[in-house]
Amino acid sequence: MRDGLPRLFYGLGLTLMVGWVLLIGRPIILPVVASVVVAYVVLGLAELIGRAPGFGMVPAALRYALAVALSLGAMGFIVWLIVQNISQVSALVPRYQDQFLALIQRGAVAAGLDNEPSWQSLRRDIVGQLNLHRVILTSVVSVASIVGTFAVILVYAGFILSEQKAFANKIARLSDEPAKTSQIQQVIRDVNSRIGTYLVMKTLINLTLGIASYVILRLYGIELAGFWALLIGLFNYIPYLGGILGVALPTMLALVQFGEIWPVVMFVLVMCIPQVALGNFIEPWLMGNSLNLSPFIILVSLVAWASIWGIAGAILSVPIMAILVIVFNEFESTRAVAILLSKDGTIASSPTASAV
Numbered sequence: 001m002r003d004g005l006p007r008l009f010y011g012l013g014l015t016l017m018v019g020w021v022l023l024i025g026r027p028i029i030l031p032v033v034a035s036v037v038v039a040y041v042v043l044g045l046a047e048l049i050g051r052a053p054g055f056g057m058v059p060a061a062l063r064y065a066l067a068v069a070l071s072l073g074a075m076g077f078i079v080w081l082i083v084q085n086i087s088q089v090s091a092l093v094p095r096y097q098d099q100f101l102a103l104i105q106r107g108a109v110a111a112g113l114d115n116e117p118s119w120q121s122l123r124r125d126i127v128g129q130l131n132l133h134r135v136i137l138t139s140v141v142s143v144a145s146i147v148g149t150f151a152v153i154l155v156y157a158g159f160i161l162s163e164q165k166a167f168a169n170k171i172a173r174l175s176d177e178p179a180k181t182s183q184i185q186q187v188i189r190d191v192n193s194r195i196g197t198y199l200v201m202k203t204l205i206n207l208t209l210g211i212a213s214y215v216i217l218r219l220y221g222i223e224l225a226g227f228w229a230l231l232i233g234l235f236n237y238i239p240y241l242g243g244i245l246g247v248a249l250p251t252m253l254a255l256v257q258f259g260e261i262w263p264v265v266m267f268v269l270v271m272c273i274p275q276v277a278l279g280n281f282i283e284p285w286l287m288g289n290s291l292n293l294s295p296f297i298i299l300v301s302l303v304a305w306a307s308i309w310g311i312a313g314a315i316l317s318v319p320i321m322a323i324l325v326i327v328f329n330e331f332e333s334t335r336a337v338a339i340l341l342s343k344d345g346t347i348a349s350s351p352t353a354s355a356v
Contacts (some may be wrong), residue, residue, distance in 0.1 A: 041203055042064070052178075059345075082227070216270055222253060222257065
């Protein structure tokens, strides 16, 4: 008990130091973490291909090549879709601006305001403060940065996959003590199994959600349907808030396009159908409680990682916390932290756990 307080302060100090390093090292660390996630998805996809009917006898090298090809194709399509839609948005900005102003003026009339805003006052007070062309220019620069980041991530992921076999040999040579080597190998196996399964299944669910949302967007005639479907699938990686953001963004565009409330209300209800079906029924059935994380901890980690790495941190928050729980559970001195981070406090004790 006497050592508990110093350990607590040391732990808090170490956490603050690590957080500071993650913040200032974001340009370097984030692509590395993202490349590890991509490698997990590729490996998990290769395993999934091997389980598919008729692919069980396919050589592992061919399965990995197919998984890499599918992943590269998907990421290339995402980059192409972003670039294409940025140019379309630039062309549609003037029309969106006029429709937005008309919608505000109609709302002012419906609210019975004494002084109905005129076009001149609206343009002066709203458009004067909102430089849409500057926003578009910033978006174009951001897209160029995204494309560059994607390229770096792919290079990193390629090197990680190429060194997969050598990595096992490195782990075996880390220590001359078989118990420690076995413990490290057990942690890696747990991380690979749980995080790999989570990422692959979550990616497939988000892909299904994106396709379903695309169909609905096209049926309602929403412009840039492919772009919004991509964002909906991407935001669904973010716990709790991702589904709300995914529906809110195209809803704002639908409000501008339709100019009426009830069609937009119906649009929102229809858009929520795949969100509810996948999030409340399909996803729990496929994934269960594989990560064993407290909902409160997920929410806190979402806020913390989003404040450090932005949207990317929000997307990676759940896998990162799951890895921390697995690692903390392997050591006697940190197992209490793993129990507090878990959903129900039930964590299997590792037979190789160290009394560090």
